[in-house]
Amino acid sequence: MTTEHKYTSPVFLVPAPKIQKQLAEPIKVPGTDEKVSDLVIVHDPSKCTGCNQCMIGCAYKHYRTFDRRFALLYVNESPNKNGFYVNANCQHCVFPMCLASCPKEAIYKDEKGIVRISPMLCVGCGTCNQACPIGIPRLDEERKIYVKCDFCDGDYPMCFQMCSTGALKLMPRKEAFGLVKKLRSV
Amino acid sequence: MAAAKSKDNSKADGAENGIAESGVKSVSSAKPTKYGYFLGCVMPVKMPWAEKATMTVSKHLGLDFDYMKETLCCVRPGVWKAMNPDWWLSVTAQNLANAEKQGITIVDTCNGCWISHYESLKELTEEPEKLKMVNEHLGKAGMHLKGDVKVKHYLELLHDDVGMEKIVASVVRPLTGIKVMRHIGCHARKHDETLPNDFDEILRATGVEIIDTPYDKTCCGLLLYFADSNQAILERIGKKMMTAQALGVDAYVIICSGCYDQFERGVKIYREEKGIIFETPIIHIAELLALAFGYEPEDFGMTKCRPIAADKFIEKVRAIAAKNAKAAVEKKKGGESL
Numbered sequence: 001m002t003t004e005h006k007y008t009s010p011v012f013l014v015p016a017p018k019i020q021k022q023l024a025e026p027i028k029v030p031g032t033d034e035k036v037s038d039l040v041i042v043h044d045p046s047k048c049t050g051c052n053q054c055m056i057g058c059a060y061k062h063y064r065t066f067d068r069r070f071a072l073l074y075v076n077e078s079p080n081k082n083g084f085y086v087n088a089n090c091q092h093c094v095f096p097m098c099l100a101s102c103p104k105e106a107i108y109k110d111e112k113g114i115v116r117i118s119p120m121l122c123v124g125c126g127t128c129n130q131a132c133p134i135g136i137p138r139l140d141e142e143r144k145i146y147v148k149c150d151f152c153d154g155d156y157p158m159c160f161q162m163c164s165t166g167a168l169k170l171m172p173r174k175e176a177f178g179l180v181k182k183l184r185s186v
Numbered sequence: 187m188a189a190a191k192s193k194d195n196s197k198a199d200g201a202e203n204g205i206a207e208s209g210v211k212s213v214s215s216a217k218p219t220k221y222g223y224f225l226g227c228v229m230p231v232k233m234p235w236a237e238k239a240t241m242t243v244s245k246h247l248g249l250d251f252d253y254m255k256e257t258l259c260c261v262r263p264g265v266w267k268a269m270n271p272d273w274w275l276s277v278t279a280q281n282l283a284n285a286e287k288q289g290i291t292i293v294d295t296c297n298g299c300w301i302s303h304y305e306s307l308k309e310l311t312e313e314p315e316k317l318k319m320v321n322e323h324l325g326k327a328g329m330h331l332k333g334d335v336k337v338k339h340y341l342e343l344l345h346d347d348v349g350m351e352k353i354v355a356s357v358v359r360p361l362t363g364i365k366v367m368r369h370i371g372c373h374a375r376k377h378d379e380t381l382p383n384d385f386d387e388i389l390r391a392t393g394v395e396i397i398d399t400p401y402d403k404t405c406c407g408l409l410l411y412f413a414d415s416n417q418a419i420l421e422r423i424g425k426k427m428m429t430a431q432a433l434g435v436d437a438y439v440i441i442c443s444g445c446y447d448q449f450e451r452g453v454k455i456y457r458e459e460k461g462i463i464f465e466t467p468i469i470h471i472a473e474l475l476a477l478a479f480g481y482e483p484e485d486f487g488m489t490k491c492r493p494i495a496a497d498k499f500i501e502k503v504r505a506i507a508a509k510n511a512k513a514a515v516e517k518k519k520g521g522e523s524l
Contacts, residue, residue: 047375049372049375049403049404050404050405050421051372051405051407051408051409051410052405052409052410052413052414053264053372053409055413056264056268056409056410056412056413057267057268059413060268060269061268066265066412066413067413067414068410068413068414069414077421081400082400082401082425083399083400083401083402083403083404083425084400085404158268161267161268162263162264162268164264164301164372164373164375164376164405164409165372165373165375165376166375166376166377
């Protein structure tokens with residue numbers, strides 16, 4: 001149910017998209033036995049200002065520090081275009097390359113479709129980082145194991161909550177494909 | 187008391203009628219809007235000139251505009267929401283409850299304050315269980331929030347409530363020939379391009395020329411400063427100010443006090459640690475409007491308390507004004523001789 005809020009200007013009259021705060025049951029991938037999380041985070045570089053609030057929020061959520069080097073997603077200025085910020089965040093793939101490549105079978109997909117690394121099984125070899133097309137898993141230097149985005153355990157992702165410009169969007173996969181196509185064509 | 191009240195009301199009604207009569211924006215509600223200016227932390231300490239200019243411009247435009255009373259920290263979500271969303275909601279709700287009690291619309295010039303008030307109000311009005319939780323906390327301080335309060339960004343107030351026609355009509359000293367770079371700040375971009383477009387439109391109304399650069403959108407680095415001070419200064423403020431210096435613009439125009447705080451810090455660090463002195467003054471949009479409306483820089487303390495002096499900028503504004511006045515006189519003479 002949408003509650004009408006009290007704002008008056010055109011900016012506020014646009015109702016905010018209703019997004020479920022908990023991941024629903026994972027969706028089935030047609031023609032396979034695979035399941036995948038129903039929501040995914042998409043980054044719109046045309047809106048990103050490089051404020052790094054997503055990284056800082058992520059670092060605080062997982063490590064209780066504002067040191068952005070502890071974040072599990074990455075935003076950097078594009079080497080090809082000044083003032084244009086690009087991002088890499090885990091897509092919790094349908095067929096995760098990190099999962100396929102792990103020699104210790106430490107990477108698995110949980111019941112919500114979130115791709116996770118078991119800290120008990122990981123030996124820190126770094127194969128997952130090499131296999132991932134965008135190099136998402138990173139070394140946790142203290143524990144000497146690889147770590148990656150856990151979608152905030154299926155809660156409202158902190159990076160999305162902290163994004164100061166709305167460049168990070170949380171949306172169903174089907175819609176995300178459409179948006180990414182549109183962004184690429186631009 | 188009653189007489190004073192009726193005088194106040196008539197004054198406010200007059201202001202509203204002034205807007206309606208000019209055909210800029212008809213106000214349908216019978217009750218005039220009373221605006222409460224939420225200063226935030228940086229404005230009164232580091233930007234007294236911007237504070238005075240904002241008050242001057244708002245009064246000049248006929249708004250019922252005064253300082254909001256009984257304010258607390260806005261509790262910027264960039265830090266506090268990550269730490270504990272319930273604390274953030276409960277503390278920021280105190281400002282909303284105070285505004286509700288005073289019957290005012292909160293006006294923020296700082297993007298951090300605005301997004302904090304805006305997002306907390308949105309969450310509290312959309313999610314009754316959060317409002318209940320917040321009211322339990324507020325109740326301990328003898329406060330209560332219904333959610334019947336409005337929050338506005340200063341740009342919205344100028345663009346939507348006052349209207350562009352009235353702003354354009356108020357310009358008596360067009361700043362034609364002044365080149366500026368502008369920085370609106372991240373939070374103002376959160377919903378769509380409405381506020382950035384309003385910002386540009388208001389700037390153009392003063393007659394200035396806006397110079398587009400690749401770093402217009404780039405964050406000032408305020409939050410990043412807590413996480414990586416080097417990158418926040420070198421990769422954000424440094425790049426922005428270097429670009430302004432290289433292009434030789436007359437001013438860097440901002441709206442957000444949080445961003446100004448970071449600009450000032452960056453400029454000082456560059457000067458003290460690297461020996462690089464930036465010469466582009468950082469000017470608040472209200473100062474530009476005040477100058478365009480015919481106020482003198484001394485009227486709002488433009489020459490004082492700035493890390494980069496605005497003297498050259500003021501000289502140029504005066505020179506342009508003198509040139510325009512001379513041209514107007516000559517035009518008038520030419521018209522008379524004809």
